[in-house]
Amino acid sequence: xxxxxxxxxxxxxxxxxxxxxxxxxxxxxxxxxxxxxxxxxxxxxxxxxxxxxxxxxxxxxxxxxxxxxxxxxxxxxxxxxxxxxxxxxxxxxxxxxxxxxxxxxxxxxxxxxxxxxxxxxxxxxxxxxxxxxxxxxxxxxxxxxxxxxxxxxxxxxxxxxxxxxxxxxxxxxxxxxxxxxxxxxxxxxxxxxxxxxxxxxxxxxxxxxxxxxxxxxxxxxxxxxxxxxxxxxxxxxxxxxxxxxxxxxxxxxxxxxxxxxxxxxxxxxxxxxxxxxxxxxxxxxxxxxxxxxxxxxxxxxxxxxxxxxxxxxxxxxxxxxxxxxxxxxxxxxxxxxxxxxxxxxxxxxxxx
Amino acid sequence: xxxxxxxxxxxxxxxxxxxxxxxxxxxxxxxxxxxxxxxxxxxxxxxxxxxxxxxxxxxxxxxxxxxxxxxxxxxxxxxxxxxxxxxxxxxxxxxxxxxxxxxxxxxxxxxxxxxxxxxxxxxxxxxxxxxxxxxxxxxxxxxxxxxxxxxxxxxxxxxxxxxxxxxxxxxxxxxxxxxxxxxxxxxxxxxxxxxxxxxxxxxxxxxxxxxxxxxxxxxxxxxxxxxxxxxxxxxxxxxxxxxxxxxxxxxxxxxxxxxxxxxxxxxxxxxxxxxxxxxxxxxxxxxxxxxxxxxxxxxxxxxxxxxxxxxxxxxxxxxxxxxxxxxxxxxxxxxxxxxxxxxxxxxxxxxxxxxxxxxxxxxxxxxxxxxxxxxxxxxxxxxxxxxxxxxxxxxxxxxxxxxxxxxxxxxxxxxxxxxxxxxxxxxxxxxxxxxxxxxxxxxxxxxxxxxxxxxxxxxxxxxxxxxxxxxxxxxxxxxxxxxxxxxxxxxxxxxxx
Numbered sequence: 001x002x003x004x005x006x007x008x009x010x011x012x013x014x015x016x017x018x019x020x021x022x023x024x025x026x027x028x029x030x031x032x033x034x035x036x037x038x039x040x041x042x043x044x045x046x047x048x049x050x051x052x053x054x055x056x057x058x059x060x061x062x063x064x065x066x067x068x069x070x071x072x073x074x075x076x077x078x079x080x081x082x083x084x085x086x087x088x089x090x091x092x093x094x095x096x097x098x099x100x101x102x103x104x105x106x107x108x109x110x111x112x113x114x115x116x117x118x119x120x121x122x123x124x125x126x127x128x129x130x131x132x133x134x135x136x137x138x139x140x141x142x143x144x145x146x147x148x149x150x151x152x153x154x155x156x157x158x159x160x161x162x163x164x165x166x167x168x169x170x171x172x173x174x175x176x177x178x179x180x181x182x183x184x185x186x187x188x189x190x191x192x193x194x195x196x197x198x199x200x201x202x203x204x205x206x207x208x209x210x211x212x213x214x215x216x217x218x219x220x221x222x223x224x225x226x227x228x229x230x231x232x233x234x235x236x237x238x239x240x241x242x243x244x245x246x247x248x249x250x251x252x253x254x255x256x257x258x259x260x261x262x263x264x265x266x267x268x269x270x271x272x273x274x275x276x277x278x279x280x281x282x283x284x285x286x287x288x289x290x291x292x293x294x295x296x297x298x299x300x301x302x303x304x305x306x307x308x309x310x311x312x313x314x315x316x317x318x319x320x321x322x323x324x325x326x327x328x329x330x331x332x333x334x335x336x337x338x339x340x341x342x343x344x345x346x347x348x349x350x351x352x
Numbered sequence: 353x354x355x356x357x358x359x360x361x362x363x364x365x366x367x368x369x370x371x372x373x374x375x376x377x378x379x380x381x382x383x384x385x386x387x388x389x390x391x392x393x394x395x396x397x398x399x400x401x402x403x404x405x406x407x408x409x410x411x412x413x414x415x416x417x418x419x420x421x422x423x424x425x426x427x428x429x430x431x432x433x434x435x436x437x438x439x440x441x442x443x444x445x446x447x448x449x450x451x452x453x454x455x456x457x458x459x460x461x462x463x464x465x466x467x468x469x470x471x472x473x474x475x476x477x478x479x480x481x482x483x484x485x486x487x488x489x490x491x492x493x494x495x496x497x498x499x500x501x502x503x504x505x506x507x508x509x510x511x512x513x514x515x516x517x518x519x520x521x522x523x524x525x526x527x528x529x530x531x532x533x534x535x536x537x538x539x540x541x542x543x544x545x546x547x548x549x550x551x552x553x554x555x556x557x558x559x560x561x562x563x564x565x566x567x568x569x570x571x572x573x574x575x576x577x578x579x580x581x582x583x584x585x586x587x588x589x590x591x592x593x594x595x596x597x598x599x600x601x602x603x604x605x606x607x608x609x610x611x612x613x614x615x616x617x618x619x620x621x622x623x624x625x626x627x628x629x630x631x632x633x634x635x636x637x638x639x640x641x642x643x644x645x646x647x648x649x650x651x652x653x654x655x656x657x658x659x660x661x662x663x664x665x666x667x668x669x670x671x672x673x674x675x676x677x678x679x680x681x682x683x684x685x686x687x688x689x690x691x692x693x694x695x696x697x698x699x700x701x702x703x704x705x706x707x708x709x710x711x712x713x714x715x716x717x718x719x720x721x722x723x724x725x726x727x728x729x730x731x732x733x734x735x736x737x738x739x740x741x742x743x744x745x746x747x748x749x750x751x752x753x754x755x756x757x758x759x760x761x762x763x764x765x766x767x768x769x770x771x772x773x774x775x776x777x778x779x780x781x782x783x784x785x786x787x788x789x790x791x792x793x794x795x796x797x798x799x800x801x802x803x804x805x806x807x808x809x810x811x812x813x814x815x816x817x818x819x820x821x822x823x824x825x826x827x828x829x830x831x832x833x834x835x836x837x838x839x840x841x842x843x844x845x846x847x848x849x
Contacts, residue, residue, distance in 0.1 A: 007545070009815070010545035013545075013815050013818075013819065016819060017819055017822060017823075020823055021823065021826055021827075024823060024827050025827075025830065028827065028830070028831060032831070156358060156359075159358060160836055160837050165830070166835070166837065167836055167837050167839050168839060169830060169831050169832075169836065170834075170836075170838075170839045171839060172781075172831050173779065173781045173782075
C-alpha cells in the first residue's frame with residue numbers, strides 16, 4: 001500500500017481513536033467500579049497511603065472494619081493504622097492482601113480479625129471476592145486468587161474478573177457522589193450508627209469447633225510473612241451476641257471456633273484477644289446487629305486494642321512529627337464527618 | 353459465535369488485520385477457513401451439513417451449465433430442470449429434516465390420535481443447525497441463477513464455498529445472491545479507510561440496535577408477555593409495540609453488523625431493512641422488511657408461481673402461498689404460519705379495498721399526499737403489523753388469540769393507574785435510555801426513508817467532529833449496552849459478615 005497523505009491521516013485518526021477510547025474507558029471504569037462501603041473503598045484507598053507510613057495493619061472481614069477505628073487509635077495514641085478489610089475476607093484473601101500490602105508498607109504489627117478461621121475457601125459469597133480481585137494491583141496475586149476461586153471455569157467466565165467494566169458498566173443507574181470522590185480519612189474503617197438492642201447472650205460454647213486445614217495453611221503463611229518481615233502478629237475477635245437466642249446455633253459455633261483458635265494460637269505462641277469478656281460491652285447499645293459492633297462498640301474495641309498494643313509493643317506517637325501532619329488533618333475531617341453524620345441518626349442508619 | 357459476544361470482538365479484528373496483510377491470492381482460502389471456524393464455534397458437526405449443501409449446489413451449477421452442450425433445446429431445458437429439482441429437493445429435505453420434521457411428526461401424530469389410529473411417527477431430538485435456513489436459501493438461489501443464466505457456474509469450489517459460508521452474513525443474513533456476492537469474491541479488495549469508516553459506523557449502529565434498543569425493549573416485552581394473563585389491554589398494546597421494535601432492532605441490528613463487517617473487508621452486501629415502520633401499507637412494509645428474504649421469495653417462489661401475471665385471484669393465491677411459506681421459514685411452529693398468513697391476508701384485503709379507498713378519498717376530498725393522511729396510513733399499518741407480531745411472539749396460538757382479545761379492550765384508565773413503568777418491567781432510568789434511543793432510531797429511519805445515509809453525513813465532518821461522535825457512540829454502547837454478567841446491585845449490598 002502506498003503511504004499517501006490520506007493513508008497517513010487515516011492511521012493517525014485510527015490511533016487517536018484508540019487512545020481516546022482507552023482513556024475514556026479508564027475514566028468510566030474508575031467512576032463506575034463498585035466502591036466498597038459507600039466510598040470507604042478499603043482495598044483501593046490503601047494505595048493512596050503514603051509509602052511506609054503505617055504502624056499497624058488490620059486485616060479481616062466486616063468484623064474488622066466495623067470493630068476497629070484507625071482515627072481513634074491516632075487520636076488516643078498517635079499510632080497510624082489502616083484496615084485492609086473486605087466483606088467476608090477469608091484467610092486466603094487476607095494472606096494475599098498482606099503480601100500485597102507489604103510491597104507498599106512496613107507495619108510493625110498486623111492485627112488479624114479471627115472470624116474467618118472458619119473458612120478454608122477463597123470466598124464465601126462470590127460477589128464478596130470482588131473488592132479484593134477488582135482492586136489488588138499485583139496481577140500475579142489477582143490471577144492466583146481468581147484461578148483458585150474458579151478452577152473449573154472457562155476464560156469467558158473469568159474474564160469479568162480481569163475486566164471489571166464488563167460487570168460494572170450497568171452501575172450507571174446508581175452513581176453517587178462517592179463514585180467520584182473517595183475521602184482519605186476513613187482509613188479503611190466503616191462506622192455504623194444503628195442500634196440493635198440485645199440481652200446478655202447465652203454462655204459461650206465450651207466445645208472445640210474444627211478449623212479447616214486450608215485456613216490453618218494460609219494462617220501459617222501469614223505467620224511466615226510476618227516473621228520474615230519482623231512484624232508482630234496479633235489475632236483479635238470482636239464481640240458478638242446470640243440475637244436474643246435467635247442465632248444461638250451460630251453463636252455457639254462461633255464461640256466454639258474461638259476456643260479452638262485460642263488453643264491453636266497458644267501453641268503457635270501468637271497473642272489472641274477474644275475481647276468478648278475483656279471490654280465493657282453494653283449489649284443493649286453497642287451492636288448494629290447481632291454480629292457487628294456499632295459506633296459505640298467500635299469505640300470500646302479500639303480503645304482496648306490501642307491500650308493493649310501500646311502496652312506490649314514499642315509504638316511511639318507520631319503526633320508531634322511534622323511528616324504525619326496529614327493524619328491530623330484526616331482526623332479532623334473524620335471528626336467533622338462524624339458530627340454531620342450523627343445529626344442524621346434516626347433518619348438513616350446505613351453504613352458510614 | 354454471536355456478533356455480540358466477546359469472542360467475535362476478538363475474532364473480527366484479528367481476521368481483518370490478517371486479511372489485509374496476506375496476499376490477495378490467499379484471501380479466499382483464509383476467509384473460508386475463518387468462516388468455517390466461525391460456524392463451527394456453535395457445533396463443529398453441522399459444518400458437514402453446510403459442506404453438503406455447498407457441494408450439492410456447486411455440482412448443480414456445474415451440471416446445469418454443462419447442459420449447454422446439449423443441442424436439443426427441449427432436452428436441454430428438461431435436463432436443466434432435473435438438476436434444479438435435484439438440488440432444491442435434496443437441500444429442502446435436509447432443511448425439512450432438521451427444522452420441520454418434529455412439527456410434521458407432531459401434526460401427523462395428532463391427526464392419527466384424532467382418528468383413533470394407534471400408530472406414532474417417531475420424533476428425533478435434533479438440534480437446529482444455526483443459520484440453516486439462511487445458507488440453504490442462499491445456496492439455492494445460486495442453483496436458480498445458474499439455471500436462469502443470470503450467472504456463470506463457478507468452477508472454483510473454494511470461492512463458491514466461501515460464497516455460501518461468508519461469515520458476516522452466514523447465520524442471520526442478509527441472504528445474498530450469487531450475482532452480487534460471488535462476483536465480489538473474485539475481486540481484489542485493497543485496504544480503504546473509507547470502507548473501514550463506513551463499515552465501522554454501520555457496525556456501531558447495529559450494536560446500538562442490538563445491545564441497547566433490542567435489549568431494553570425485551571425487558572418490557574418479556575415482563576408483560578410472560579405474565580400476559582395478568583396484564584391489561586394497554587400494557588399488552590405497549591408491549592406488542594415494543595416487540596415490533598424489538599424484533600426490528602434485533603434482526604436489523606444483526607444485519608447492520610453483518611453488512612458493516614463485510615464492508616470493512618471491502619465487500620458490499622445487500623440492504624436488509626429500510627425504515628420498515630415508516631411504510632404506508634403492509635405491502636410496502638414487506639418491501640422494506642427483511643428485504644433479502646422478501647426478494648428471495650419474490651424471485652424464486654412468487655414469480656415462478658406466476659406472480660401477478662395469471663389474473664387477480666391467482667395473484668392473491670400466490671401471495672398467500674408466499675406468506676404462509678415465509679411464516680414457516682421463520683420457525684417450525686404454527687403461530688409463525690398464522691403470522692405469515694395474516695400478513696398475506698392484509699395485503700389481499702388491501703388490494704381488494706383499493707377502489708373503495710379511492711372512492712372514499714374522492715368523496716371526502718382527502719389529499720393522499722397530505723402529511724396527515726401519510727401519518728394516518730403509517731399508524732394504521734403499524735397497528736396491523738402489531739396484530740401479526742402477536743402471533744410471532746406468543747408461545748402458542750391460543751395465547752396469541754388471548755392476547756389479541758385483551759388488546760381490543762383498552763381500559764380508559766390512565767397509565768399511572770396501572771402501575772406505571774414498573775408494571776411493564778422498566779425502571780425510570782431504563783425508560784430514559786430507551787426513550788432517547790428510540791428518538792435516535794426514529795430520526796435515523798426518517799433519513800433512511802428519504803435515502804439519506806446518516807453515516808455519510810458523519811464521515812463528511814472534520815476528523816475532530818467525527819472522532820467526537822464516534823467516542824460518544826462507543827461509550828454510550830459500552831455503558832448503556834446490555835452485555836456481560838448481570839450486575840445485581842442487591843447482591844452487592846452487604847449487610848453482614
